[in-house]
Amino acid sequence: MSTSNPTPNPLVVQQLAPRGVLRAGINISNFLLVTGKTESGDPVGVAPSMAAEIARLLGVTLQLVPFANPGLLADAAGTDTWDIGLFGADPLRAQATAFSAAYCEIEASYLVPPGSRLTCVADVDQPGVTIAVSARSAYGLWLERNNQHATLLRCDGGSDALNRYLNDRCNGDDYANRPN
DSSP states (O other), rough: OSSSSOOHHHHHHHOOTTTEEEEEEETTTTTTTOOOOOOTEESSHHHHHHHHHHHHTTTTEEEEESSSSHHHHHTTTTSOOEEEEEOOOOGGGTTOOOOOOOOOOOOOOOOTTTTOOOSSSSHHSSEEEEEEEEEEHHHHHHHHHOOOOSSSEEEESSSHHHHHHHSSOSSHHHHHGGGO
């Protein structure tokens, strides 16, 4: 990261921050990209830091616009609510949003209990398997496009998906047909 601030291109500033303020839509539900809050309640983490650096390079002030989940952030595309949004690219979302190159890559995996019959990724997309996933997340959208046989249980965020896994025994094997 450079400490000098070159003169920003006025056309870029006009495109990204037409009001002289960069309004950055932030998905606060992804704990990898938003790791906490300041004393004043502003989100902190990779996504807010990236937005701050973009605003600095543009020579404008930053306004963070938090969204409870990525679906709501994506829904706000084209509504003049934010100027840039920091959320996962997806072909469906690309119908309303122009995406830059990825600014980070988050690896994902499946959580299964010890002794599960699911031992590799190929085992997951099978009839009788239920996957708890955060609805409208990049992970969920990918599963919707690529999953053919397993049942997707769309949850209200990552915490809800984890709770469903822990409490409803939605842990890869079809929990509805398992004994207590």
